[in-house]
Amino acid sequence: MPATATAPPARPHGDYPATRREEVVDRVHGVAIADPYRWLEDASKPEVQAWMKAQDAYARTRLAKLPGRDAIAARLREVYYFDAVGAPQHWKGRYFFTRKHKDKEKTVVYWKQGEAGAEKVLLDPNAWSTDGSSGLHGWSVSHDGKYVAYNVSEHNADETTLKVIEVATGKVLADTIGGTKFGQASWTPDGRGFYYSWTPPASATLAEPDRNAHTEVRYHKLGGDPARDAVVHEATGHNDWFLQGGVSRDGHWLFSVISQGSSGATSIFYKDLRRPQKEWTVLIDGVDATSYVVDWRDRFYLTTNDGAPRYRVFEVDPQRPARAAWKELVPQQDVTIDTVDVIGGHLIVNRLRDAASEMEVRALDGKLVRKIDLPPLGTATPMVGLADEDAAYFAYSSFTSPDVIFRTSIRTGKVSEWARISIPLDTAKLTTEQVRYRSKDGTEVTMFLIHRKDAVKNGSIPTLLTGYGGFQVSITPGFGPAYAVFVERGGLIAIPNLRGGGEFGEDWHRAGMMANKQNVFDDFLAAARYLVDSGWTSRDRLAIYGGSNGGLLVGAATVQAPELFKAAVCAVPLLDMVRYHKFGLGAAWMSEYGSADEPAQFKTLYAYSPYHHVRDGTSYPAFLMLSSDHDDRVDPMHARKFTAALQRANAGPGPVWLRIEQNAGHGGADVVKQQVDEWADTFAFVLAHIAS
Numbered sequence: 001m002p003a004t005a006t007a008p009p010a011r012p013h014g015d016y017p018a019t020r021r022e023e024v025v026d027r028v029h030g031v032a033i034a035d036p037y038r039w040l041e042d043a044s045k046p047e048v049q050a051w052m053k054a055q056d057a058y059a060r061t062r063l064a065k066l067p068g069r070d071a072i073a074a075r076l077r078e079v080y081y082f083d084a085v086g087a088p089q090h091w092k093g094r095y096f097f098t099r100k101h102k103d104k105e106k107t108v109v110y111w112k113q114g115e116a117g118a119e120k121v122l123l124d125p126n127a128w129s130t131d132g133s134s135g136l137h138g139w140s141v142s143h144d145g146k147y148v149a150y151n152v153s154e155h156n157a158d159e160t161t162l163k164v165i166e167v168a169t170g171k172v173l174a175d176t177i178g179g180t181k182f183g184q185a186s187w188t189p190d191g192r193g194f195y196y197s198w199t200p201p202a203s204a205t206l207a208e209p210d211r212n213a214h215t216e217v218r219y220h221k222l223g224g225d226p227a228r229d230a231v232v233h234e235a236t237g238h239n240d241w242f243l244q245g246g247v248s249r250d251g252h253w254l255f256s257v258i259s260q261g262s263s264g265a266t267s268i269f270y271k272d273l274r275r276p277q278k279e280w281t282v283l284i285d286g287v288d289a290t291s292y293v294v295d296w297r298d299r300f301y302l303t304t305n306d307g308a309p310r311y312r313v314f315e316v317d318p319q320r321p322a323r324a325a326w327k328e329l330v331p332q333q334d335v336t337i338d339t340v341d342v343i344g345g346h347l348i349v350n351r352l353r354d355a356a357s358e359m360e361v362r363a364l365d366g367k368l369v370r371k372i373d374l375p376p377l378g379t380a381t382p383m384v385g386l387a388d389e390d391a392a393y394f395a396y397s398s399f400t401s402p403d404v405i406f407r408t409s410i411r412t413g414k415v416s417e418w419a420r421i422s423i424p425l426d427t428a429k430l431t432t433e434q435v436r437y438r439s440k441d442g443t444e445v446t447m448f449l450i451h452r453k454d455a456v457k458n459g460s461i462p463t464l465l466t467g468y469g470g471f472q473v474s475i476t477p478g479f480g481p482a483y484a485v486f487v488e489r490g491g492l493i494a495i496p497n498l499r500g501g502g503e504f505g506e507d508w509h510r511a512g513m514m515a516n517k518q519n520v521f522d523d524f525l526a527a528a529r530y531l532v533d534s535g536w537t538s539r540d541r542l543a544i545y546g547g548s549n550g551g552l553l554v555g556a557a558t559v560q561a562p563e564l565f566k567a568a569v570c571a572v573p574l575l576d577m578v579r580y581h582k583f584g585l586g587a588a589w590m591s592e593y594g595s596a597d598e599p600a601q602f603k604t605l606y607a608y609s610p611y612h613h614v615r616d617g618t619s620y621p622a623f624l625m626l627s628s629d630h631d632d633r634v635d636p637m638h639a640r641k642f643t644a645a646l647q648r649a650n651a652g653p654g655p656v657w658l659r660i661e662q663n664a665g666h667g668g669a670d671v672v673k674q675q676v677d678e679w680a681d682t683f684a685f686v687l688a689h690i691a692s
Contacts, residue, residue: 008096010582012052012614014028014648015082015682016055017058019195019648020039022036024329029602031606033578033612035641037644041640041641043299043636048127048254049641052213052640052658052660055657056659056660058657059624060656060681065401066681068688069681069684072679076481077424077676079422079484080481080672081102082100082102082421083425085405085419087393088393090139094111094113094114095111095114095115096141097109097147098110105671105673106124106125107125108626109136109148109150114186121169122148122165124148125670132674133154136151136153137152137398138151140184140187141187142194143187143191143192145167147166147173147187148164149162149164149187149194149374150591151184152162152308153165155629155665156628158474158585158666158670160181160664161178161180162178162184163177173222173223180198181199182244182542184245185220185265186245189249189250190278192222193222193224194219195220195245196218196220198215201214206505209582210244212239212241213235213241214522215236215667216235216243216430218318232245232254236258239587242259242261243256244256244259247273249387250297252272252295253270254270255293261590264574266284267285267554268282268283268291269281272319281379284302289304289306290305291303292304295454299318299362300315300316300317301315301342301347302314305505307505308332309332309507310334311332311505312332313366314329323405324458327368330362336351336353336505337350338350338354338474340365340446342387346369346410347363348360348361349378352502354446354503355434355448355475355477355504356378356477357374357379357396358371358374359380360372361413368566371552373415375398377448378397379477379478381395390409391409392408392410393410393418394406397477398432398478399477400431400432400484401421401427402427403420404419405417405418405419423603423637425484427484429452429453429454429483429488430453431452431674434447437496437501438526441519441522441597443523445498447495447497448494449494450487453495456544459536459537459538460537460541461536462492462537463491463536464494464544465544465565466493466547466550467527467546467550469520469524470513470549471499472509474497475495475497475498482679482683484625492531494531495532499512499523504666514601515604521557521608524553524557525560525564528561530543532564540690541566541691542565542566542690543565543567544565544567544569545682546609548634548666550571551634551638552575552577552610555570555574556608556610558570558646559614565619567622567685569624570624570639570642572628572631572634572636572668574634575639575642577605577609577612578609580638584632584638602657610642614646616644617653618648618649618651619650620652621689622658622688623646624681624685625643625656626682627658627659628660628668629662631666633667634666636660657685659678
């Protein structure tokens with residue numbers, strides 16, 4: 001139908017850049033659905049580009065003038081620019097590690113010969129581009145320590161190009177492979193080549209949402225032509241499946257792993273590379289469960305939630321892969337297994353108890369050797385180490401404690417501090433507590449509260465409530481300089497462990513996905529009510545924040561209960577749940593959300609789709625939309641369409657602004673300066689509307 005030039009009704013912020021509406025109506029399963037901002041979906045059009053530029057300039061001009069914004073930015077710069085070293089990887093006498101420098105924008109990869117050797121720069125993305133647009137998205141060391149394969153991203157997008165550098169000389173080899181969006185290199189033991197996942201580029205005949213269906217696992221021999229790389233596992237033909245492959249450290253076993261959607265069934269296949277084997281052997285297939293495998297000395301250690309929502313660990317003889325022959329080593333318990341690896345000839349098991357870390361060392365037969373003593377309410381990262389070496393490293397942090405890296409002996413259990421991050425912030429004045437509250441249906445939900453020790457429950461603390469609730473993602477304690485600054489200034493950060501996450505196992509996840517997605521929003525809104533009813537804050541001093549699936553959470557909360565909070569910040573979100581699967585990587589998430597192509601699933605999606613529930617004349621909270629110009633995971637069309645709809649509809653006193661980060665992907669920018677500026681704008685916006 002023809003476009004209309006209908007002027008928006010008079011609003012408190014009626015000076016927004018002009019946005020036209022179109023009379024677009026779809027009929028989906030018999031339901032008429034208006035989509036007046038359909039034209040904003042195509043960012044390649046000059047009109048959309050001009051609209052984006054105008055909206056971003058409008059928002060940034062006003063954000064820059066918010067009271068206290070410069071002071072917040074100055075404090076954030078003090079705590080964001082710091083020196084830190086990452087846990088080292090050890091390969092044939094060479095050590096590889098990262099360093100964050102307080103005078104550099106991006107983290108640098110170093111190497112040295114032996115523990116006492118001189119540090120040498122290997123990969124410095126600070127020097128790759130003048131505007132910071134080129135970045136490092138992962139790296140993998142060959143087993144002999146001679147080469148490093150690394151992924152280069154432009155504008156911090158998920159799309160990468162894989163390159164190889166010779167460690168001793170610093171020479172970048174001619175081997176350059178595009179289309180490495182979904183995986184890093186898995187080196188063969190001889191260092192002569194690696195396996196990787198390759199995805200063809202979008203073209204006139206291959207649309208972006210369909211690329212995933214054509215992902216292959218390939219083998220690249222160093223010095224060879226990537227166009228001639230052998231395909232070792234063909235494409236699945238499913239755009240909602242992920243395919244990856246890798247080789248065991250001893251080179252005996254080649255694995256291929258198919259994840260049916262981002263939260264669907266996992267299939268694992270393998271081949272014995274020591275003998276000709278055309279067909280793949282099935283380890284697990286066709287089971288609606290999440291599984292992964294690590295190997296050591298011709299035994300597979302399989303972690304799965306098949307029949308055990310909180311996971312269990314099996315030993316599998318690859319010569320006898322039938323399910324009946326599996327030997328259970330670690331049964332399901334009242335905690336959730338997070339990660340399992342083989343280091344120092346032992347199983348290292350990371351677990352979550354009430355969303356905080358526990359770590360165990362077990363013998364290869366599953367018997368408990370020891371628990372590693374960790375402070376409460378914190379997160380330990382998976383150990384960095386090798387299956388045949390005793391020394392290993394892990395990092396620990398909490399909401400009030402920056403990363404500390406520990407070195408441990410798997411054999412003796414000795415743990416010593418190896419490195420510590422020092423930040424100019426008195427964390428001794430901050431504290432974390434964990435509370436429990438009831439959601440709408442009576443389900444008990446845990447929530448972390450981070451605040452100053454001298455905070456008083458007087459109903460007036462400026463509070464930022466944030467969450468995620470999806471894709472089995474576990475939200476655990478970890479130090480964030482931005483949150484610490486907010487708390488330092490007298491604020492409170494509230495982080496509930498919403499259904500849909502992985503903190504309490506697969507049952508918890510399934511209770512917040514597909515037809516149960518509304519439970520996630522109910523959990524979040526119940527958290528807001530708890531914070532007010534328990535005396536921490538008031539509705540006038542409460543703001544919400546979330547990104548990606550958490551952005552969907554914020555959008556849903558905004559349209560479902562706008563009266564509960566005064567401000568909302570929504571980052572790189574999904575908001576049009578009727579059409580999400582047609583854009584970006586959306587098709588891969590149908591196992592989590594469902595698809596509007598299916599009548600029953602459409603009913604669920606349309607019932608909560610935030611874009612479709614913006615109501616004209618409603619008083620909405622002050623709203624800041626954060627988008628990225630190169631987000632190739634969640635299409636920014638969601639942010640554009642929702643912003644346009646909310647600007648027109650809002651009858652409340654607060655503004656609706658769209659801020660677009662440049663040279664940024666789904667995770668934002670990887671330049672510290674831009675991270676500081678975005679958080680400064682975010683906090684200034686929030687505090688301007690809840691702290692007055």
